[in-house]
Amino acid sequence: MEILQSEIVHAELRAATLHASLTDVSMESMNFLNQVADTYPDAISFAAGRPYEGFYDVARLHAYLRTFCDHLRDERHMSETEVARALFQYGATKGIITDLVARGLAVDEGIEADPAGVVVTVGCQEAMFLVLRALRADDSDALLAPIPAYVGLTGAALLADMPVLPVRTGDTGIDLDDLVVQLRRARAEGRRVRACYVTPDFANPAGVSLPLADRQRLLDIAATEDLLLLEDNAYGLLTDAAGRPPTLKALDQRQQVVYLGSFAKTAMPGARVGYVVADQRVTGVNGETSLLADELAKLKSMLTVNTAPIAQAVIGGKLLDHGCSLVAANRRETEVYQRNLRQVLDGLTRRLGHRHDITWNAPTGGFFIVLSLPFTVDDDLLAHAARRYGVLFTPMHHFYGASGGFRQLRLSISTLTPDRIEEGLDRLAALLDERLNARNGAGNGEPLSGGTS
Amino acid sequence: MEILQSEIVHAELRAATLHASLTDVSMESMNFLNQVADTYPDAISFAAGRPYEGFYDVARLHAYLRTFCDHLRDERHMSETEVARALFQYGATKGIITDLVARGLAVDEGIEADPAGVVVTVGCQEAMFLVLRALRADDSDALLAPIPAYVGLTGAALLADMPVLPVRTGDTGIDLDDLVVQLRRARAEGRRVRACYVTPDFANPAGVSLPLADRQRLLDIAATEDLLLLEDNAYGLLTDAAGRPPTLKALDQRQQVVYLGSFAKTAMPGARVGYVVADQRVTGVNGETSLLADELAKLKSMLTVNTAPIAQAVIGGKLLDHGCSLVAANRRETEVYQRNLRQVLDGLTRRLGHRHDITWNAPTGGFFIVLSLPFTVDDDLLAHAARRYGVLFTPMHHFYGASGGFRQLRLSISTLTPDRIEEGLDRLAALLDERLNARNGAGNGEPLSGGTS
Numbered sequence: 001m002e003i004l005q006s007e008i009v010h011a012e013l014r015a016a017t018l019h020a021s022l023t024d025v026s027m028e029s030m031n032f033l034n035q036v037a038d039t040y041p042d043a044i045s046f047a048a049g050r051p052y053e054g055f056y057d058v059a060r061l062h063a064y065l066r067t068f069c070d071h072l073r074d075e076r077h078m079s080e081t082e083v084a085r086a087l088f089q090y091g092a093t094k095g096i097i098t099d100l101v102a103r104g105l106a107v108d109e110g111i112e113a114d115p116a117g118v119v120v121t122v123g124c125q126e127a128m129f130l131v132l133r134a135l136r137a138d139d140s141d142a143l144l145a146p147i148p149a150y151v152g153l154t155g156a157a158l159l160a161d162m163p164v165l166p167v168r169t170g171d172t173g174i175d176l177d178d179l180v181v182q183l184r185r186a187r188a189e190g191r192r193v194r195a196c197y198v199t200p201d202f203a204n205p206a207g208v209s210l211p212l213a214d215r216q217r218l219l220d221i222a223a224t225e226d227l228l229l230l231e232d233n234a235y236g237l238l239t240d241a242a243g244r245p246p247t248l249k250a251l252d253q254r255q256q257v258v259y260l261g262s263f264a265k266t267a268m269p270g271a272r273v274g275y276v277v278a279d280q281r282v283t284g285v286n287g288e289t290s291l292l293a294d295e296l297a298k299l300k301s302m303l304t305v306n307t308a309p310i311a312q313a314v315i316g317g318k319l320l321d322h323g324c325s326l327v328a329a330n331r332r333e334t335e336v337y338q339r340n341l342r343q344v345l346d347g348l349t350r351r352l353g354h355r356h357d358i359t360w361n362a363p364t365g366g367f368f369i370v371l372s373l374p375f376t377v378d379d380d381l382l383a384h385a386a387r388r389y390g391v392l393f394t395p396m397h398h399f400y401g402a403s404g405g406f407r408q409l410r411l412s413i414s415t416l417t418p419d420r421i422e423e424g425l426d427r428l429a430a431l432l433d434e435r436l437n438a439r440n441g442a443g444n445g446e447p448l449s450g451g452t453s
Numbered sequence: 454m455e456i457l458q459s460e461i462v463h464a465e466l467r468a469a470t471l472h473a474s475l476t477d478v479s480m481e482s483m484n485f486l487n488q489v490a491d492t493y494p495d496a497i498s499f500a501a502g503r504p505y506e507g508f509y510d511v512a513r514l515h516a517y518l519r520t521f522c523d524h525l526r527d528e529r530h531m532s533e534t535e536v537a538r539a540l541f542q543y544g545a546t547k548g549i550i551t552d553l554v555a556r557g558l559a560v561d562e563g564i565e566a567d568p569a570g571v572v573v574t575v576g577c578q579e580a581m582f583l584v585l586r587a588l589r590a591d592d593s594d595a596l597l598a599p600i601p602a603y604v605g606l607t608g609a610a611l612l613a614d615m616p617v618l619p620v621r622t623g624d625t626g627i628d629l630d631d632l633v634v635q636l637r638r639a640r641a642e643g644r645r646v647r648a649c650y651v652t653p654d655f656a657n658p659a660g661v662s663l664p665l666a667d668r669q670r671l672l673d674i675a676a677t678e679d680l681l682l683l684e685d686n687a688y689g690l691l692t693d694a695a696g697r698p699p700t701l702k703a704l705d706q707r708q709q710v711v712y713l714g715s716f717a718k719t720a721m722p723g724a725r726v727g728y729v730v731a732d733q734r735v736t737g738v739n740g741e742t743s744l745l746a747d748e749l750a751k752l753k754s755m756l757t758v759n760t761a762p763i764a765q766a767v768i769g770g771k772l773l774d775h776g777c778s779l780v781a782a783n784r785r786e787t788e789v790y791q792r793n794l795r796q797v798l799d800g801l802t803r804r805l806g807h808r809h810d811i812t813w814n815a816p817t818g819g820f821f822i823v824l825s826l827p828f829t830v831d832d833d834l835l836a837h838a839a840r841r842y843g844v845l846f847t848p849m850h851h852f853y854g855a856s857g858g859f860r861q862l863r864l865s866i867s868t869l870t871p872d873r874i875e876e877g878l879d880r881l882a883a884l885l886d887e888r889l890n891a892r893n894g895a896g897n898g899e900p901l902s903g904g905t906s
Contacts, residue, residue, distance in 0.1 A: 013681075015737045017645075018587050018748060023738075027751050056537035058522055061763065062515055069511055084509035088723040122575050122725075122757040129756055133612060134471050155755025159586065161614075192470075228466075268541040272575075272761035284468045285476075292466060298480050299472070302608025303582055304575040304757065308725035308764045310514065 021158035026151060029398040032379055040386040044424035046344075046411040047392040049204060049367055051265050052336050053415065064317030065310075071320050091309045093297040095120025097316040101261070101275050103324040108237060110250045111259070117279030117293045119300060120307045124234060124262035124274035125152050130296045130303070131230060131258055131276060132160040135194035142186055143230075144196040146174040148399030150204045150232070153197055166403070167196070171361070173210035174198055176217055183225055195228035195258070200248055201236035202366025205399045205410045209363065212245040219248060222256040228280070234262040237327050239365025240338050255280045258292065265367075266326040267318050271311040337367065340413040340421060344369060347425040358432070367414040370396065373432070375439050377409045384431075391427035474611035479604060482851040485832055493839040497877035499797075499864040500845040502657060502820055504718050505789050506868065517770030518763075524773050544762045546750040548573025550769040554714070554728050556777040561690060563703045564712070570732030570746045572753060573760045577687060577715035577727035578605050583749045583756070584683060584711055584729060585613035588647035595639055596683075597649040599627040601852030603657045603685070606650055619856070620649070624814070626663035627651050629670055636678055648681035648711070653701055654689035655819025658852045658863045662816065665698040672701060675709040681733070687715040690780050692818025693791050708733045711745070718820075719779040720771050724764040790820065793866040793874060797822060800878040811885070820867040823849065826885070828892050830862045837884075844880035 015023060037047060072078040072086055086096060095101075098115040105111040121127040135141065143157055147166035157164045167182050168175040179196065186193050198218070200210040210218070222229050231248045249259040259277040267273070278292035300306070322329035345362055348371070352358045357374040377395045385391050394412070396405030416424065468476060490500060525531040525539055539549060548554075551568040558564040574580040588594065596610055600619035610617045620635050621628040632649065639646050651671070653663040663671070675682050684701045702712040712730040720726070731745035753759070775782035798815055801824070805811045810827040830848045838844050847865070849858030869877065 013733055013735045013745060015735050015743075015748070017590055018735070019590050019752070021755070022587065022748050022751055030751075030754065050543055053538055053542055056534075056541040058518075058533075058537050058540060061518065061540065065511075065514065080511075081509075084511050085506055086723075087511060087514065088509040088721040089506055090503055090717075090722040122761070125756065125758050134475065137470055137472050152755070152758075159752060159755050264543075269543040269758075270539075270541040270762040272757060272759065272764075280466055282466045282468050282471070290468075295468070295471060295475050298475055298483075299612065301483065302474065302605070302612050303578065304725060305578050305605075305722075306725065308575070308761055309723040310767055311725075311761045311764055314763055 021155070024158055025402055026154050026158065026398075030151065030155075033394065033398065036382060036386050037392060040390065040392065043386050043390045043392045044420050044427060045392040045415070046413070046424060046428070047394045048415050049412050050415055051269065052333050054336070055332055056268070060318075061314060064314045064321065067317035067320050068313040071316065087309050087313055089309075091306050091312075093301045093306050094118065094293065095275070095307055095312055096309055097312045097319070098275075100316050100319045100324055104319055104326060105249075105259075105261075105277070107323065107325045108327050109233075109247055111247065111277070113249075113259075113277045114279060117277055117291050119276050119278065119293050119296050120312055121274045121276060121300070122304050122307050123264060123269075123272045124232065124260050125156065126300070126304060126307075127260050127274050127276040128153060128156040128230075128232075129159055130299050131195075131260070131278070132156050132162045133299055134292070134295055135228075136160045136162040138192075140190060140192045141194050142191045144179065144182055144186070144193055144227075146198065146203075147401070147403070148205050148396060148405055149197075149401075150199065151399065153232070154401070162194075164197075165191070165193070169206055169208065171208065172214065173200060173203060173206075173208045174214075174218070176214060176221060179218075180221060180225070183227065193227065195230050196222075197230040197232065198248070199232045199234075201233055201244070202239070202363055202368065204234070204366075205368055205394065205396065206370055207361055207363040207366060207368035207410075209365075210245070215245055215248055215251055219251055219254075219256060223254055227256070229257045230260060231257050232260045232262075234265050235366035237266055237330060238334055238337050238367070240334055241364035244365070249277060263315050263326075266330055267315050271314050273307060273311050273315045337414060338365070339418070340416060341365070341369070343418060343421050344411060344413050344425065347421065351425060351429040352432070367412050369411045369413065371409050371411060373407050373409070375435055376406055378406065381431075381435070385428075389427040389431045391424050391431065393428070474608070477611055478855050479607050479611065479851075483604060483608075486847065486851065489835060489839050490845060493843065493845065496839050496843045496845045497873050497880060498845040498868065499866070499877060499881070500847045501868050502865050503868055504722065505786050507789070508785055509721070513771075514767060517767045517774065520770035520773050521766040524769065540762050540766055542762075544759050544765075546754045546759050547571065547746065548728070548760055548765055549762055550765045550772070551728075553769050553772045553777055557772055557779060558702075558712075558714075558730070560776065560778045561780050562686075562700055564700065564730070566702075566712075566730045567732060570730055570744050572729050572731065572746050572749050573765055574727045574729060574753070575757050575760050576717060576722075576725045577685065577713050578609065579753070579757060579760075580713050580727050580729040581606055581609040581683075581685075582612055583752050584648075584713070584731070585609050585615045586752055587745070587748055588681075589613045589615045591645075593643060593645045594647050595644045597632065597635055597639070597646055597680075599651065599656075600854070600856070601658050601849060601858055602650075602854075603652065604852065606685070607854070615647075617650075618644070618646070622659055622661065624661065625667065626653060626656060626659075626661045627667075627671070629667060629674060632671075633674060633678070636680065646680065648683050649675075650683040650685065651701070652685040652687075654686055654697070655691070655816055655821065657687070657819075658821055658847065658849065659823055660814055660816040660819055660821035660863075662818075663698075668698055668701055668704055672704055672707075672709060676707055680709070682710045683713060684710050685713045685715075687718050688819035690719055690783060691787055691790050691820070693787055694817035697818070702730065716768050716779075719783055720768050724767050726760060726764050726768045790867060791818070792871070793869060794818070794822070796871060796874050797864060797866050797878065800875065804878060804882040805885070820865050822864045822866065824862050824864060826860050826862070828888055829859055831859065834884075834888070838881075842880040842884045844877050844884065846881070 098118040146169045168178040261275045280292040394410040396408035551571040621631040733745040847863040849861035
């Protein structure tokens with residue numbers, strides 16, 4: 001067969017021919033926010049949702065690895081050859097620390113998880129994608145999720161071609177009346193609603209937490225409506241508040257809840273280890289049954305094969321060093337987060353407490369506070385804040401897919417020191433002062449306390 | 454709104470409502486093969502495609518980490534705080550060792566890759582998924598791939614809902630005449646063929662390699678037909694044969710080749726680190742351009758966020774310890790693979806050389822040899838081989854999606870010692886003897902050498 005020799009041209013792809021997620025508005029959001037942060041690296045950032053890094057120490061990595069290897073030798077009776085193989089070679093698709101993850105859930109959350117129902121994933125992000133990929137079989141499938149939504153959830157849904165149908169968020173999390181309305185509406189439109197995603201504890205970005213009675217009612221709705229719940233709990237342990245209500249998974253008696261776990265905030269993001277508890281029964285065409293975890297593992301074998309055993313060993317070592325309690329492992333970090341949270345809340349009260357048109361919520365844990373303002377909080381305002389005042393935050397509209405949140409901003413408290421918080425709040429107050437004055441005409445606004453930097 | 458309290462029932466999912474990949478024949482294949490291996494752990498396995506593990510040593514992990522941290526301090530001038538942050542915290546989506554990957558490609562392959570065109574991935578498996586996900590925009594999109602195909606490619610395509618259109622494989626790899634036929638047929642049927650996947654060096658499972666002239670012609674076809682090539686090179690370096698032809702990417706002058714790289718066989722599977730070189734230009738709707746690597750990074754940010762910096766540090770350390778040459782890093786391992794390959798080929802000749810109805814190919818590198826037999830090689834035969842003879846191999850039909858390969862089996866040589874190889878070949882020969890005798894009627898078959906164990 002003869003092939004005509006063409007002139008040498010460079011291959012070119014058109015973005016319009018690539019997967020639709022690449023041109024979705026949420027990708028633009030991420031890009032814009034990263035760009036602002038990169039352009040103003042010295043700005044005081046209330047934007048970054050990263051964990052506190054003041055206690056990071058490379059020597060600990062070596063120590064965690066040694067702890068885990070000792071565990072393999074002493075508790076799993078492995079020879080040196082077997083220990084080396086466990087870390088260097090391909091490993092079980094579900095992971096090599098499913099038992100330690102289960103022990104941790106029992107110790108910290110009172111969740112009794114069978115290790116067979118656990119899949120260790122490349123961060124919680126892969127867990128979200130695996131669950132959505134498994135549940136997305138045809139074009140009628142859809143997911144319910146409270147808006148504002150975590151961008152990781154939105155992204156995973158885009159990659160899985162799974163539409164997200166918004167549910168309203170109230171002052172204490174998902175609006176359960178609206179959930180039922182949206183569920184029934186979706187079904188009436190011919191949608192197959194596969195699940196509802198929910199973050200009951202200190203949700204990103206809203207910072208809100210669901211009261212116990214609402215958790216019970218949400219589980220009842222799930223049972224009545226035959227609705228799977230995807231519970232994301234990245235922040236639940238990061239509080240010293242007494243009486244935190246149990247997770248949905250701890251309350252779940254009917255396997256209605258798939259539990260999405262992260263070690264990014266409670267151990268370290270750099271291991272990229274998360275997990276999913278998926279103990280639901282799946283019935284095959286011939287009546288045989290498996291666990292949803294086994295089905296997710298099949299998908300994982302085709303996506304990342306297994307989570308790096310070396311990374312699992314680091315997390316396993318950290319768990320073992322603290323009796324599998326991440327509450328115990330995070331006492332110092334939790335102190336920092338709680339101190340920062342109180343300092344920002346107190347600082348907002350001192351600076352803005354007299355303004356009745358500016359409000360904010362008061363979470364008792366996690367990383368996030370939401371401020372509501374009497375003017376538009378758009379990307380221009382963020383760019384102006386960065387350039388003129390050297391302070392960063394996240395306009396909430398980025399979590400609404402451009403459908404709301406236009407007068408709100410998110411403050412993240414996780415990475416700052418006390419000095420930077422005071423200075424940052426001064427800068428933020430100066431920005432708000434300027435904007436309120438501009439809105440009211442120069443000199444007519446109520447003065448805000450705090451000067452520019 | 455009132456919710457009726459239902460009786461407590463356990464949530465149950467039906468497999469038929471889950472993503473179609475979960476019930477695909479290839480998933481059954483993987484399960485069956487794993488099950489046989491698990492049931493007969495003491496069988497001599499010519500089935501496992503894992504790398505040789507005789508040189509694994511946990512102390513090396515610590516050493517690699519230290520080497521990489523020294524590199525961050527000395528060459529990137531990072532403070533202790535910055536080094537700790539680089540390993541513990543979220544990192545750049547494209548990875549923190551893109552420069553070392555590019556140096557390695559220059560040293561070992563003569564590929565001049567701009568680090569900006571590299572994305573470090575969670576094994577080569579994630580790289581395949583990301584590329585297919587990016588290229589799969591609507592139902593008309595399809596991928597060409599030579600059959601028999603690597604199960605990882607088949608799996609990634611299933612997850613991305615990307616149909617794989619088969620191209621014939623000849624004695625030296627992809628059949629280029631058939632490639633053009635299949636490409637034109639697909640286009641005539643209204644398909645948008647996004648790329649052709651190809652493994653020019655010691656392909657899994659066929660073991661074959663593409664001659665230089667065919668590589669040039671394949672690149673010409675790609676240019677003429679405006680076809681992207683996805684080059685997978687997991688095994689290319691694992692040979693001592695002189696005169697290995699350059700990779701497609703090294704020959705590529707038009708950015709027609711997306712290069713898929715793995716460190717699983719050349720460093721260790723347990724880090725789960727691979728990469729993709731995607732230096733193609735992508736043109737946006739407003740005429741702005743980016744690299745395909747940037748688009749893949751956007752998808753990765755929604756799939757795994759970034760590849761574990763801790764795992765990248767281990768691979769980075771190994772690269773640095775050997776001047777970024779994986780050829781140098783694998784001298785001992787390559788000796789083992791080459792010795793095993795020759796021993797298996799010699800052993801086959803000694804035992805089966807007189808049988809003109811049994812043939813096999815003779816790769817000069819990689820892990821795989823394919824045997825063609827005068828009878829059916831199905832899963833029953835494998836189960837029988839495992840139970841009766843204590844020897845494992847892989848029926849080739851598993852790589853054809855049940856559309857061919859019914860009289861072939863794959864032998865993998867990577868994990869065995871010389872003694873086990875001799876014993877394993879004796880067992881295999883005894884099995885073939887039994888089967889040939891049964892086929893010809895008892896006592897009528899030509900005798901094979903080698904006794905049962």
